[in-house]
Amino acid sequence: MNYIIENFYYSVIYDNRYKFILEGLRNTCLIAFLAVILGTIIGVVIAIIRNYHENTNKLPILNYLAKVYVTVIRGTPSILQLMIIYYIIFKSVDVNIVFVGVLAFGINSGAYVAEIIRAGINSINKGQIEAGYSLGLNYSKVMRYIVFPPAIKNILPALGNEFITLVKETAVGAYIGIVELTKASDIIASRTYDYFFPLIIIAIIYLSLTIFISKLLNIMERRLKND
Amino acid sequence: MIEIKNLKKNFGEKKVLKGINLIVEKGDRIGLIGPSGCGKSTLLRCVNLLEKPTEGEIIFNNNDICKLSDLSNIRRKIGMVFQQFNLFEHLTVLDNITLAPIKLKIMDETTAKKEAIKLLKEIKLDSYANSYPKELSGGQKQRVAIVRTLIMNPDIILFDEPTSALDPEMIGEVTELISTLANNGMTMVIVSHELNFIKSFCNKVAFINDGKILEIGTSKEIFNNPKNEKLKSFLSKIKNK
Numbered sequence: 001m002n003y004i005i006e007n008f009y010y011s012v013i014y015d016n017r018y019k020f021i022l023e024g025l026r027n028t029c030l031i032a033f034l035a036v037i038l039g040t041i042i043g044v045v046i047a048i049i050r051n052y053h054e055n056t057n058k059l060p061i062l063n064y065l066a067k068v069y070v071t072v073i074r075g076t077p078s079i080l081q082l083m084i085i086y087y088i089i090f091k092s093v094d095v096n097i098v099f100v101g102v103l104a105f106g107i108n109s110g111a112y113v114a115e116i117i118r119a120g121i122n123s124i125n126k127g128q129i130e131a132g133y134s135l136g137l138n139y140s141k142v143m144r145y146i147v148f149p150p151a152i153k154n155i156l157p158a159l160g161n162e163f164i165t166l167v168k169e170t171a172v173g174a175y176i177g178i179v180e181l182t183k184a185s186d187i188i189a190s191r192t193y194d195y196f197f198p199l200i201i202i203a204i205i206y207l208s209l210t211i212f213i214s215k216l217l218n219i220m221e222r223r224l225k226n227d
Numbered sequence: 228m229i230e231i232k233n234l235k236k237n238f239g240e241k242k243v244l245k246g247i248n249l250i251v252e253k254g255d256r257i258g259l260i261g262p263s264g265c266g267k268s269t270l271l272r273c274v275n276l277l278e279k280p281t282e283g284e285i286i287f288n289n290n291d292i293c294k295l296s297d298l299s300n301i302r303r304k305i306g307m308v309f310q311q312f313n314l315f316e317h318l319t320v321l322d323n324i325t326l327a328p329i330k331l332k333i334m335d336e337t338t339a340k341k342e343a344i345k346l347l348k349e350i351k352l353d354s355y356a357n358s359y360p361k362e363l364s365g366g367q368k369q370r371v372a373i374v375r376t377l378i379m380n381p382d383i384i385l386f387d388e389p390t391s392a393l394d395p396e397m398i399g400e401v402t403e404l405i406s407t408l409a410n411n412g413m414t415m416v417i418v419s420h421e422l423n424f425i426k427s428f429c430n431k432v433a434f435i436n437d438g439k440i441l442e443i444g445t446s447k448e449i450f451n452n453p454k455n456e457k458l459k460s461f462l463s464k465i466k467n468k
Contacts (some may be wrong), residue, residue: 076411109458127313130277135327136303150317163277 009140010223018189023052024184025205031101031180032209036061038106039166043113046070050114051121052139066114073111078173081108086176101180109166116162120155121147155225160217164210171206181205228253228383229274234283236269240282243269246283247439251383255417256409258446262461267418271385275305283455288382296409303331306384310391312368314360314375319355320347324375346374350404358441360366366397370404374435377382382406390424402428421437422465428449434458 012018046066053063073081081105092101124147131144174183185198192198229251235450236244237280239313243266251257259267274285276298284291292301297357315323324346347353350370359370369389376384386405390398398404402424409415409428419425425446427433432449434442453459 125313126308127311128315129374131309131313131315132309132327133277133298134275134302134305134307135375136299136301136331137327138297138299141330145330146315153317 002227006199007194011031011188012201015191017191020184020187020195021181021201021205023179024181024202026075027098027101027173027178028167028180029103029209030162030169031098031170031173034102035105035109035170036163038102039109039162042110043117046110047121048116048118048143050055050118052072055139058188059135062209070114073108074115078105078108078169079175082176096176097176098100100176101170101178105166105170105173108169109162112162112165113159116155116158117151120151123154124151139170139223147185154219156221158225160214163217164213167209167213168206228287228454229282230449231270232284233285234270234285235281236273236278237281238264243438244280245354247435247438247440249443250438251414253382253413253414255416255431256276256429258434259416259418259435260420260422260425261435261462263338264436267435269374270435271307271387271416271418274385275302275307299331302438303327303333303379304382304411305348306379306381308373308376308384308386308389309390312360312365314368314372314373314451316360319357320352320363320432323332323360323371325373325380328341328378333379339357342378342435343374344416346377347371349456350374354424364397366400368453369397371394373401373408383416386415386419386442388418388420390419392423410462422450422462434461450467 010017012021028113031061046069049059049062049066053059085104085107086097086100121143128146129142134145137145171182172182173180174186177183177188181202185195185202188198229249231247231249234244234247235242239438247266247270249257249270259270269278276285276292277365278465280293283293285293287301287305290301290315291300295301313407315326317327321340321343324343325334325336328334328339328342329336335337342344344356347356349374350373352374353369355363355367355371360371363371371382373389389405390401393401398421403422405415405417417425417429427446429446431443432446434438434449434453434455436457442449442453442458448459450462453462
């Protein structure tokens with residue numbers, strides 16, 4: 001028993017080591033939150049470009065680029081994308097490493113969000129869209145008032161899944177030295193030579209975060225259903 | 228009002244419309260009949276450019292609408308009623324009707340709602356204003372869909388098999404509403420397999436086969452005195468059913 005208490009003391013309290021965990025938690029939340037926003041923006045834009053092209057045959061070049069983007073991002077490991085952005089693109093630039101994380105994870109998530117949104121748009125039956133056009137609504141009004149409201153309802157579970165994945169994915173940031181939760185536990189363990197508490201603590205934190213998000217999404221889903 | 232000249236439509240290699248000429252005058256009630264897959268629905272969908280014609284002209288109010296890039300102003304003047312009703316499932320009956328006039332800034336919200344309720348009262352569905360489409364029967368849905376085009380005050384309404392998806396006992400309420408509109412002078416083009424309805428209701432009937440109009444005339448001429456052989460065999464097949 002004493003051994004466990006001592007172990008906990010050295011892992012968390014001694015030398016204010018819990019501060020690493022707090023910093024890690026802050027950075028994990030910050031990166032995940034901003035990357036979700038960035039990813040959603042990118043995803044919506046890409047999905048609209050692709051859908052607009054499918055409907056009107058306009059914007060062929062942008063559509064091609066959007067397809068390449070989705071293929072490349074989905075076809076390579078996110079850790080590799082992170083390293084390319086940090087070690088190649090920002091090689092000779094002094095850049096905030098948390099910002100690099102936001103950028104990499106946002107760009108990564110955008111590709112998945114784009115596909116989810118595209119599936120959502122396609123889930124709306126074509127007849128309703130045609131009815132919208134036949135009443136004189138244009139493409140953007142049809143999208144805004146007829147397609148997106150029910151589409152968002154349909155894709156919310158998939159989108160929630162993607163956000164939860166993103167929170168966990170930020171652990172990869174440790175690889176380039178971002179002090180997020182995983183790196184924080186690593187720093188502590190490298191001083192105490194004991195991984196037990198650092199790993200178990202951050203596991204509990206990750207779990208709490210993802211449970212919190214899925215609860216939040218459940219509430220949103222229920223709200224939308226009652227609408 | 229509408230003049231269709233040499234209209235052609237291909238889907239890839241497949242030629243669906245092979246040169247259609249048709250004139251719709253104000254107050255006309257034109258029925259399009261013909262075997263399945265003959266192109267009659269495609270013709271209807273070309274008129275408000277849900278399908279883009281491959282070739283030909285559609286003159287509406289002195290404009291060739293095939294050449295326009297902004298179709299919104301044309302489409303709001305050409306109402307369309309679909310086989311599957313196509314109500315917006317996530318909106319109430321009232322919002323279904325008021326969405327377009329409000330978002331296109333034709334009416335403000337209060338006026339649009341008032342107008343919608345007035346129209347719903349005429350079809351005795353005002354008590355359903357706040358219901359969702361899934362709570363309505365097929366016949367009710369189709370009547371709401373018709374009212375949704377009426378609020379736009381269209382010059383013409385296109386009906387694409389408006390009763391084909393309905394249970395038999397609900398066909399009457401929809402055809403009745405269509406008749407009322409016609410009596411008020413609405414111009415319409417109807418694609419339908421309800422030949423009895425077409426016969427009694429339309430002033431002109433066009434028989435379409437394999438992408439071409441083979442015969443056009445008054446409904447008496449078409450049904451009582453058909454000249455084209457294919458039309459004769461089409462009508463006899465239907466009668467024998």
